[in-house]
Amino acid sequence: MVSLKVNGTTHNLDIDEETPLLWAIRDNIGLTGTKFGCGIAQCGACTVFVDGQAQRSCVTPVSAVAGSEITTIEGLAGKEAEAVQAAWTSRDVPQCGYCQSGQVMSAIALLKENKKPTDRDIDLAMNGNICRCATYVRIRAAIHDAARALEI
Amino acid sequence: MTAHDPKLSRRSLLTGAGALVIGFHLPRAARAQSGAGAAYRPGGNAAFAPNAFIRVAPDSTVTVLVKHIEFGQGPFTGLATLAAEEMDAAWSQMRAEHSPADVKLYANLLFGVQGTGGSTAIANSWEQMRKAGAAARVMLVQAAASAWKVPAGEITVSEGIISHASGKKGSFGEFAEAAAKLPVPENPPLKPASAYKLIGKEGAVKRLDSADKARGKAQFTIDIHAPNMLTVVVARPPRFGGKVASFDAADTLEVKGVVDVKQIGSGVAVYANGMWPALKGREVLKVTWDESEAEKRGSAELIAEYRKLAHEPGTVAGSHGDAEAALAKADKVIEAEFVFPYLAHAPMEPLDGYLEWDGQQALARFGSQFQTTEHQTIATILGLPLEKVSLETMLAGGSFGRRAQVSQHLAAELAMAAKAIGPNRPVKVVWTREDDLAGGYYRPLFVHRLRGAVKDGKIVAWANHIVGQSFFLGTPFEAMVVKNGIDATAVEGANEIFYEVPDFRCEVHNPKVGVPTLWWRSVGHTHTGYAVECFVDELLQAAGQDPLQGRLAMMGDKHTRAAAVLRAVGEMANWKGPGPVDGRARGVAVVESFSSFVAQIAEVSMGPDGEPKVHKVWCAVDCGVAVNPDVIRAQMEGGIGFGLGHALYGEITLDQGRPVQTNFHEYRSLRIHEMPEVEVKIIASTAAPTGVGEPGVPPIGPAVANALAALGHGRPRQLPVKGGTV
Numbered sequence: 001m002v003s004l005k006v007n008g009t010t011h012n013l014d015i016d017e018e019t020p021l022l023w024a025i026r027d028n029i030g031l032t033g034t035k036f037g038c039g040i041a042q043c044g045a046c047t048v049f050v051d052g053q054a055q056r057s058c059v060t061p062v063s064a065v066a067g068s069e070i071t072t073i074e075g076l077a078g079k080e081a082e083a084v085q086a087a088w089t090s091r092d093v094p095q096c097g098y099c100q101s102g103q104v105m106s107a108i109a110l111l112k113e114n115k116k117p118t119d120r121d122i123d124l125a126m127n128g129n130i131c132r133c134a135t136y137v138r139i140r141a142a143i144h145d146a147a148r149a150l151e152i
Numbered sequence: 153m154t155a156h157d158p159k160l161s162r163r164s165l166l167t168g169a170g171a172l173v174i175g176f177h178l179p180r181a182a183r184a185q186s187g188a189g190a191a192y193r194p195g196g197n198a199a200f201a202p203n204a205f206i207r208v209a210p211d212s213t214v215t216v217l218v219k220h221i222e223f224g225q226g227p228f229t230g231l232a233t234l235a236a237e238e239m240d241a242a243w244s245q246m247r248a249e250h251s252p253a254d255v256k257l258y259a260n261l262l263f264g265v266q267g268t269g270g271s272t273a274i275a276n277s278w279e280q281m282r283k284a285g286a287a288a289r290v291m292l293v294q295a296a297a298s299a300w301k302v303p304a305g306e307i308t309v310s311e312g313i314i315s316h317a318s319g320k321k322g323s324f325g326e327f328a329e330a331a332a333k334l335p336v337p338e339n340p341p342l343k344p345a346s347a348y349k350l351i352g353k354e355g356a357v358k359r360l361d362s363a364d365k366a367r368g369k370a371q372f373t374i375d376i377h378a379p380n381m382l383t384v385v386v387a388r389p390p391r392f393g394g395k396v397a398s399f400d401a402a403d404t405l406e407v408k409g410v411v412d413v414k415q416i417g418s419g420v421a422v423y424a425n426g427m428w429p430a431l432k433g434r435e436v437l438k439v440t441w442d443e444s445e446a447e448k449r450g451s452a453e454l455i456a457e458y459r460k461l462a463h464e465p466g467t468v469a470g471s472h473g474d475a476e477a478a479l480a481k482a483d484k485v486i487e488a489e490f491v492f493p494y495l496a497h498a499p500m501e502p503l504d505g506y507l508e509w510d511g512q513q514a515l516a517r518f519g520s521q522f523q524t525t526e527h528q529t530i531a532t533i534l535g536l537p538l539e540k541v542s543l544e545t546m547l548a549g550g551s552f553g554r555r556a557q558v559s560q561h562l563a564a565e566l567a568m569a570a571k572a573i574g575p576n577r578p579v580k581v582v583w584t585r586e587d588d589l590a591g592g593y594y595r596p597l598f599v600h601r602l603r604g605a606v607k608d609g610k611i612v613a614w615a616n617h618i619v620g621q622s623f624f625l626g627t628p629f630e631a632m633v634v635k636n637g638i639d640a641t642a643v644e645g646a647n648e649i650f651y652e653v654p655d656f657r658c659e660v661h662n663p664k665v666g667v668p669t670l671w672w673r674s675v676g677h678t679h680t681g682y683a684v685e686c687f688v689d690e691l692l693q694a695a696g697q698d699p700l701q702g703r704l705a706m707m708g709d710k711h712t713r714a715a716a717v718l719r720a721v722g723e724m725a726n727w728k729g730p731g732p733v734d735g736r737a738r739g740v741a742v743v744e745s746f747s748s749f750v751a752q753i754a755e756v757s758m759g760p761d762g763e764p765k766v767h768k769v770w771c772a773v774d775c776g777v778a779v780n781p782d783v784i785r786a787q788m789e790g791g792i793g794f795g796l797g798h799a800l801y802g803e804i805t806l807d808q809g810r811p812v813q814t815n816f817h818e819y820r821s822l823r824i825h826e827m828p829e830v831e832v833k834i835i836a837s838t839a840a841p842t843g844v845g846e847p848g849v850p851p852i853g854p855a856v857a858n859a860l861a862a863l864g865h866g867r868p869r870q871l872p873v874k875g876g877t878v
Contacts, residue, residue, distance in 0.1 A: 016408060020430045027383070027426035028443055033368020035549070036427070037500050042816035045500060073368035088366035092358055092782060093226030097365030098500040098549025104366055112767035122827035129166045132550050132815060133224045134502045134793020136827035138786070 002021035002062045006031065006108050007075025013062070021065055022046045023058040023059035025072060033101045037130070044129030045098065047105040048072050056128075073101045083149040087142035095133035099113045107143050116147050192847035200328035202336050203525055204257040205284040206235060212312060214288075216281075219258035219266060221275040221521050222361065222547040223499070223555070224790070225845035226783040227273040229359045231281050233779055234274075237350045238285030238343060239292075241324070242312035248360050249303065251545035253523035253543035265524035269556045269671070269876050270748040271843020275621060277840055279342075288331075295330035296322055341815035345777070345838065353777050359783070360514040361547070370470025373518045373546045374582060376506040381578040382411055384569045385430045385587075387439050391446035391809040392592055393666045396420060396439060414572035417566045423573055425583060446811040447666030454597055454665060455491055458619040462489070462601035465639040466617055466659035469590040470647030470770055471654030478613035482605030486694055486769035488687055490602070491870040493681040493803035494622075495595035495672055496819060503564035503736035508578035513540040516566065519548025519557035526563035533567035548820050550672040552794065554593065558627060559668065561593075562585045566720050574864060587596035588818050594804055595672030596621040600646070600683035604653075606695040611706065614653040614691075616646055616683070621797040622662040623669045637662075645680035645850070648716050651688055651706035667806065673794060674846040678746040681850030682799070685741035686867045699858060700727050713774050713835075717751040720772035720833055725753040730862035732757075736767065739858025741851035747842040747847035748775040749835075752792065752851040755830070756786070766796060766828040766856055773832065773847065784844045785832045791848020792830055797822025800873045820832040 004011050004021075007028055012040070020039075032136050034057060037045030041056040048057045050069040063067045076085075084107045086092075094100045103126070110117055110125035117125065122143050131139070191296040198207035198215065207215040216235050220227040228248035251258045253440070258266045261276040288310060297313045298302040299322075307316050315321045339618040350356045364370040389395065399420050401413035408754050409429025414421050420439055424430035449457075477487050505518035514534055520526045523543055531541040548555060557563070562581075572580045582592065598620035605613040622639035626632055636645075639662060647658040672678055692702035700722050707715045715752045721740070731737040735757050742751035771788045778784055801820035801876075805812045 016428065016432075023426060023428040026375075027194065027377075027428070030377060032371075035372075035501070036374060036582075038816050040585075040815050040817065041502070043585075043821075052334060064695045085363075085366045088357075089362045092786065094362050094365035094502060095226075095786060096360070096550040097361060097370050100365050101368040104368075118716070127823045127825050129821065130821045132498060132552070132794070132821060134790045134797065134822055134825040134827060135732075135786070136793060136822075137789045139824060139829050140827075151414070 001152045003043050003066055004029070004062060004070060005068065005137055006070045007072060012096060015062065017063040020062045021048065021060040021062055021070070024062050029128065031072050032046070032075050032150040036099055037049060037099065042130070043099065044106060045102040047129070049105065051107070056137035067089070073105060076108070079150060080108045080146070082137055083146040084108050084111065087149065091138045091142040091145060093135050093138040096133055099129060102129065103139055107139070107146065109144065115150060117143060153381065160485060168579045175187070176361060188814065192618045194341055198262040199325070200288070200291075200332040203284050203329070204251070205281060205290045208288065208324050210325045210328060210329045211556055211657070212323040213245050213247055214239065214324065215249060218248050219248065219251045220268040220277070220543050221258070221519060221548060221551070223551045223557070223669040225273065225495060225787060226359060226780060227268070228361055229357060229815045230779050231277050232273050232381065233357050234277060234281035234412060235285035237348060238282045239289045240309035240349070241311070243350065243357055245312050245324070246360065246677055250545035253527045253545070255524040257700050259524070261782065265522070267522040267524060267556070269436060269553070271748070271845045271847065273841055274449035274842070275747070279595040280739060281339060282342050283859055284344055287337050287440040288414065288857070289332040290337045290340045291331040291334045292324055292327050294334050295327040297802045299327070299330065308512050314454065343425055352781065357780055361551055370547055371499055372549055373504045373506060376517060376580055378508065378578045380576070381580055382423040382425065382573065383430045384421050384423050384579050384581045384582065385426050385434050385584065386416065386419045386565065386569070387437050388442050388587065388591065389443070389446065390590070391441070391443050391448065392668060393446040394441045395445070395526040396444045396718060397442040398440045399678055400438040403438070404433040407433040407436065411571060416565065416572050418561065418568065418570040421483070421569050423579070431584070433676070437756070439833040446809060449665070450807045450809065451597065451805040452494065454806070455599065457663065458597070459489065461661045461663060462599050462617040462770040464661070466661040468657065469618070469638050469643040469660045471656065473613040473660055475613050475655040475657035478655035479596055479603055479615060482607070482613060484622050485742040486604050486606070488602045488690060488867070489869060490600045490679070490683045490686065492598040492682070493596045493805065493871060494667065495798055495802050496589050496804050497552040497554035497672055498588060499550030499554055501551060501563050502583040502585055503554070504580065504582045505562055506578065506580045507566050507570040507834060508634065509570055509575055515542045515544065516563070516564065517546055518562070519551070520545045520563070522557060525560055529560040529563045529740030530567045533564060553671040553675070556671060558670065575616050578689045578775065581663065585815050589804065589813055591816065592668035595678055596669040598679040602687045602852060603686060604690055604691045609654050609697060611688070611695060612653065612693045613655045614657070616658045617661070618646060618658065618663040619644055620679070621664065621665050621667070621669050623671065625662050626664060641676045643680065644676040645682055645745065646676070648743070649684055650711045651703065652708050673791070677743055679849040681743040681745070682739065682853045682871070685851065686857050689739070689861065690867060691856070693861070703740070703742065713749045714744055716740055716835060717749045717772040717774050721753050721770050722832055724772065724831060725770040727753065730859065732863055736863035737859045738862065739855045739860070739862060741854040741858065743774060743847070743850040744848045745850055748844060748847040748874040750788070750847045750851050752855045754852065756863065758863055758865065764856060764860060768829045768831070769852065769855070771830060771832045771848065772835060773844070774835040775844050775847070776837050776841040778834045778837070779841055784834055788832045788848040789830045791825050792852045795820050795852040796828070796856065797826070798858060799871055800826070803872050814825060
């Protein structure tokens with residue numbers, strides 16, 4: 001039995017301890033906003049927050065995060081999340097949209113740490129998130145938009 | 153065919169393919185028993201459904217049923233724009249969802265079957281969706297006129313509000329029920345372009361799917377969960393053409409959560425309660441493969457064979473004058489050989505599908521790109537009449553050609569997996585990234601051997617030998633789509649070029665190789681665009697001509713749209729030659745694909761690590777009427793990023809027939825720090841709209857290569873430029 005606290009709710013799951021958090025979230029808890037893209041922490045589609053830090057859920061065994069506060073895209077709250085999601089929508093960032101949950105999570109994590117990221121800061125924070133549609137021009141612009149919105 | 157593209161093209165190939173499929177089996181009752189309003193009710197609680205495409209609800213929301221799959225290129229937004237324009241709807245009331253599979257109602261008018269591809273969504277829907285919207289408007293106006301007892305001609309509609317000079321006003325929802333009782337006009341008048349409020353208007357339309365996709369709310373196939381559902385992963389042969397000889401599932405069945413193991417046509421299927429047990433179960437599955445008929449050649453062997461073939465006479469795909477004679481008497485022949493690797497599409501959402509059935513009827517839900525043929529494949533395998541099988545198209549996490557399956561292999565695997573476990577066990581088949589990259593259906597490996605001659609500053613001869621697999625040869629479609637030995641998808645963009653050369657020849661070889669291949673975003677232009685635009689640049693350089701002015705001079709007056717995008721991109725970039733200036737050089741390329749014209753200029757430097765750095769790309773596009781300018785810009789940006797990533801880094805290599813790259817650490821994908829700044833100009837046009845999903849891709853590779861040549865590094869003869877791991 002593994003106990004996971006996701007978006008403020010505790011779930012007791014009868015699953016293998018080495019089950020990646022990604023599959024526990026998706027298959028056992030039923031939250032599907034967090035996506036599977038590679039399974040080896042190369043694409044970032046599975047990004048969640050563990051105690052506030054962005055982490056790749058596809059390589060995180062559930063045993064490693066028992067007792068931690070896990071936040072998925074469904075559980076986002078706060079001004080950074082609002083600013084990022086508003087910027088993503090008004091810039092029409094997504095194309096296929098499949099990687100965008102992970103992109104949004106990484107962008108929020110960046111803005112929580114860095115209120116006014118430069119292009120270089122964005123490169124460093126976001127280069128673990130692959131977008132095969134290559135929406136990168138708009139991701140960059142939307143992060144700058146969100147940073148500006150947070151200044152006000 | 154309403155296409156303005158008379159050449160044998162991907163579209164006409166598909167029309168042929170469709171005709172073949174329809175020819176062998178399509179129940180006449182299909183229309184009566186399936187489609188809108190029958191199997192399930194797309195559009196929800198619509199009160200007014202004037203045709204197959206428009207649903208107006210009592211709350212005035214207008215849902216457009218979109219016959220094309222949305223996997224990023226914007227058909228939800230584009231087709232809804234066309235309908236909303238003619239309805240005079242407010243954009244905020246518009247919604248979109250996929251139409252059901254029904255070839256009678258939802259065929260791609262350029263294919264003859266329901267399907268998406270060849271950048272045709274807007275092109276084939278242009279008139280159909282505007283007429284659908286116009287018909288709805290006529291009926292809503294007539295309903296209001298009758299209620300208000302005023303002439304219909306006195307009524308105006310704006311932003312979704314129906315009004316009359318007397319002060320009467322009403323919403324679509326208020327008149328939906330009355331409108332539903334009126335006859336449907338057969339040929340409603342369409343607006344003149346001067347009256348457009350949405351089409352072509354900057355900022356008037358936002359994508360309908362952005363908000364959900366930014367919030368993790370969009371539902372993809374992989375997100376489907378159903379009671380009693382099993383997740384299925386399949387162990388497939390490590391070499392193409394391999395088969396299961398035997399398997400031992402004892403250890404697999406010991407894994408907690410694994411429910412069953414079955415041999416199916418594509419391999420051995422592991423059924424489990426969730427993805428993790430399915431993967432664990434597959435890991436310990438022991439399969440012995442029969443590889444007696446498997447392809448065992450590697451990329452190196454294939455390239456060597458192709459290079460040899462490129463020196464032998466092939467099938468003539470294009471010719472005028474006498475290229476061989478002109479080359480024979482030339483003072484100097486310039487020769488270049490270009491090698492293109494196998495490429496995976498690697499959509500972010502790997503292939504997947506959901507199917508439930510009870511032995512009598514079935515519901516399949518997945519990112520179906522060729523609904524008509526996939527619908528039939530599933531029905532055939534399950535042994536059910538077509539009308540007992542519903543196919544619901546899901547949003548898909550990218551395709552780039554991967555879901556447009558000539559072979560129907562995913563639909564077939566899905567149906568086989570469901571059939572093997574038996575009725576009343578819904579299945580979700582999921583491919584991993586490793587499955588995806590090792591799974592074949594690649595952009596074929598190609599070799600181009602080009603020879604040319606210049607004299608007095610002009611290109612006087614051009615000969616091209618193209619060698620690569622056809623993904624139609626050897627399939628049931630061969631007889632239909634390969635004409636005179638020419639598969640147009642292998643030579644498009646190379647057998648006819650913009651440039652006037654007196655003696656020209658293009659020959660092709662399509663060797664048989666046991667590696668499954670498929671179209672990949674922009675199809676033949678992925679390699680012909682590179683070979684042609686690099687080689688013309690090289691010849692112009694030898695002739696002492698400017699790359700941009702030299703191209704324009706050779707276009708004569710026959711290629712006005714290509715010349716216009718080239719001039720436009722030159723103005724955008726303030727072109728003054730390739731440079732280099734301060735360590736940065738510029739390269740140019742122009743390609744027509746899918747009847748759209750795109751020219752790009754790339755500004756490039758060489759990084760300290762020996763990797764090219766692309767700083768900026770200017771892009772001019774002529775795609776006819778620009779329905780959604782911002783979607784067009786997004787497709788150019790994305791096409792440039794997709795094309796650039798593969799030109800610089802992407803390759804699938806085969807070692808003794810086995811794919812080497814297993815995941816994104818080896819199949820390197822462009823990342824944000826490698827994405828150039830992009831500036832796009834859309835050429836104003838009154839021509840019928842053409843596609844934008846693919847045409848942004850072909851010019852970027854050669855534009856970068858030509859810039860590298862200006863930097864003194866030569867044009868890369870073998871792609872990818874860099875390759876390697878992350």
